[in-house]
Amino acid sequence: MNGLFISFEGIDGAGKSTHIEHLAQAFRDQGREVCLTREPGGTPLAEQLRELVLHSAMDALTEALLIFAGRRDHLLQVIEPALARGAVVLCDRFTDASFAYQGAGRGFDLQLLGTLESWVQRTEAAPLRQPDLTVWFDLPPTIAAARLSGARAPDRFESQPEAFFSRVAGGYAARAAAEPARFARIDAAAEREAVALQIADVFAARGWLPAEEGAA
Ligand SMILES: Nc1ncnc2c1ncn2[C@@H]1O[C@H](COP(=O)(O)OP(=O)(O)OP(=O)(O)O)[C@@H](O)[C@H]1O
Numbered sequence: 550m551n552g553l554f555i556s557f558e559g560i561d562g563a564g565k566s567t568h569i570e571h572l573a574q575a576f577r578d579q580g581r582e583v584c585l586t587r588e589p590g591g592t593p594l595a596e597q598l599r600e601l602v603l604h605s606a607m608d609a610l611t612e613a614l615l616i617f618a619g620r621r622d623h624l625l626q627v628i629e630p631a632l633a634r635g636a637v638v639l640c641d642r643f644t645d646a647s648f649a650y651q652g653a654g655r656g657f658d659l660q661l662l663g664t665l666e667s668w669v670q671r672t673e674a675a676p677l678r679q680p681d682l683t684v685w686f687d688l689p690p691t692i693a694a695a696r697l698s699g700a701r702a703p704d705r706f707e708s709q710p711e712a713f714f715s716r717v718a719g720g721y722a723a724r725a726a727a728e729p730a731r732f733a734r735i736d737a738a739a740e741r742e743a744v745a746l747q748i749a750d751v752f753a754a755r756g757w758l759p760a761e762e763g764a765a
């Protein structure tokens with residue numbers, strides 16, 4: 550069976566974590582091996598880099614390089630081996646987040662991000678490894694902020710002002726417009742159950758899960 554690489558994207562608080570575990574179980578119920586992972590992070594080394602990126606002050610280039618360094622390790626140690634085994638890789642964020650947060654959010658050079666993407670995502674198995682599907686939780690920043698308010702101590706990204714998240718949301722919209730076949734937009738402002746149904750439809754339409762299996 551072919552591996553499947555699925556990423557989940559959206560601004561902080563968009564609702565990704567709420568739905569990923571249920572999807573993982575739906576795939577397991579179909580007899581699939583599931584690799585549940587995240588970025589930044591996903592390997593011991595990349596988790597250490599995550600701690601730095603989320604909590605230590607640094608300039609935009611340092612931030613981008615650390616994120617892509619972690620991504621390289623994650624891709625080689627976890628994602629590629631899982632895909633080679635035929636597993637379903639469910640990844641909470643991948644490179645679209647770099648274009649949205651570092652590119653659109655911080656104003657970092659998009660061309661340089663493209664160069665890093667092409668270096669880091671070239672593997673023995675793929676000239677440019679990208680997700681087969683990116684589930685994009687689209688949510689206005691005001692709603693996300695309200696959902697997250699008081700929930701946890703904010704990290705370097707979560708403590709950014711609303712204008713930052715408006716730019717990040719615009720960055721995701723631009724990536725989705727550039728690759729409409731890879732992206733599935735979810736109206737994440739809907740009630741939890743309605744969001745789950747939208748996700749179920751996306752997976753059923755691709756024949757990856759039975760119609761009822763994706764709904765929480
Ligand atoms: N459809 C929804 N309606 C209302 N609240 C929701 C909905 N979906 C998720 N939430 C709540 O919003 C908060 C953020 O959700 P969640 O942690 O799933 O987002 P996330 O995208 O994983 O965030 P982050 O990337 O910052 O970790 C949680 O408290 C969650 O219970």
Ligand SMILES: Cc1cn([C@H]2C[C@H](O)[C@@H](COP(=O)(O)O)O2)c(=O)[nH]c1=O
Pocket residue numbers: 561587588589616642643644645646647648650651706707
């Ligand atoms: C992959 C990736 C992530 N980020 C940011 C986005 C989030 O604010 C944090 C991760 O936190 P989460 O609660 O696990 O979602 O990291 C980024 O700026 N660039 C990236 O490439």
